[in-house]
Amino acid sequence: EAGVAQSPRYKIIEKRQSVAFWCNPISGHATLYWYQQILGQGPKLLIQFQNNGVVDDSQLPKDRFSAERLKGVDSTLKIQPAKLEDSAVYLCASSRTGPTGELFFGEGSRLTVL
Amino acid sequence: KQEVTQIPAALSVPEGENLVLNCSFTDSAIYNLQWFRQDPGKGLTSLLLIQSSQREQTSGRLNASLDKSSGRSTLYIAASQPGDSATYLCALLFNYGQNFVFGPGTRLSVLP
Numbered sequence: 001e002a003g004v005a006q007s008p009r010y011k012i013i014e015k016r017q018s019v020a021f022w023c024n025p026i027s028g029h030a031t032l033y034w035y036q037q038i039l040g041q042g043p044k045l046l047i048q049f050q051n052n053g054v055v056d057d058s059q060l061p062k063d064r065f066s067a068e069r070l071k072g073v074d075s076t077l078k079i080q081p082a083k084l085e086d087s088a089v090y091l092c093a094s095s096r097t098g099p100t101g102e103l104f105f106g107e108g109s110r111l112t113v114l
Numbered sequence: 115k116q117e118v119t120q121i122p123a124a125l126s127v128p129e130g131e132n133l134v135l136n137c138s139f140t141d142s143a144i145y146n147l148q149w150f151r152q153d154p155g156k157g158l159t160s161l162l163l164i165q166s167s168q169r170e171q172t173s174g175r176l177n178a179s180l181d182k183s184s185g186r187s188t189l190y191i192a193a194s195q196p197g198d199s200a201t202y203l204c205a206l207l208f209n210y211g212q213n214f215v216f217g218p219g220t221r222l223s224v225l226p
Contacts, residue, residue, distance in 0.1 A: 042203055042216030056213055091157055103148060103205070103214060105157040
């Protein structure tokens with residue numbers, strides 16, 4: 001069974017530029033999560049999808065971050081315009097049986113904003 | 115607000131030692147608890163998942179326990195090896211939330 005796929009693995013941009021990250025969850029997993037992990041801290045949830053609907057986006061900075069999950073499969077997270085404090089690893093995770101299911105993570109996308 | 119803490123933040127042990135990592139939480143109403151391992155520059159790898167009705171789970175040299183009344187979970191690693199060096203994180207799903215809350219992790223170094 002293929003794992004959670006993410007791209008790109010690394011991205012370096014100037015502040016005020018835009019960036020997009022892509023995630024393809026494990027086949028059959030209805031729930032998809034985007035987390036932000038700052039160095040030395042645990043992951044913080046940005047947004048949670050159930051199929052193609054948003055379950056929780058309360059911690060997503062909506063003035064600059066957006067995410068979509070068309071057709072209930074893969075997802076894209078966008079940042080525009082980026083700030084220095086957005087430098088972090090963006091992790092995508094999925095689970096099979098909804099919010100009580102086991103989480104599986106991708107390798108992450110490391111963003112550096114200069 | 116649910117809080118999850120992991121103490122110590124870092125731990126160094128000689129190879130072969132048995133060790134315990136701690137995860138503490140302020141709210142005992144949980145659905146499940148999951149332990150992860152994270153290697154530098156990598157994503158999180160699931161180690162063990164404990165459902166609310168369970169007390170412990172075992173996988174190889176790993177054993178995780180859950181004591182909701184004391185707000186504590188422990189991850190026991192037997193006969194540690196240098197390959198166990200990584201950051202270990204716990205994550206909890208609380209009853210009245212719909213997303214996992216993560217601890218900050220414990221960075222483990224096993225010295226040969």
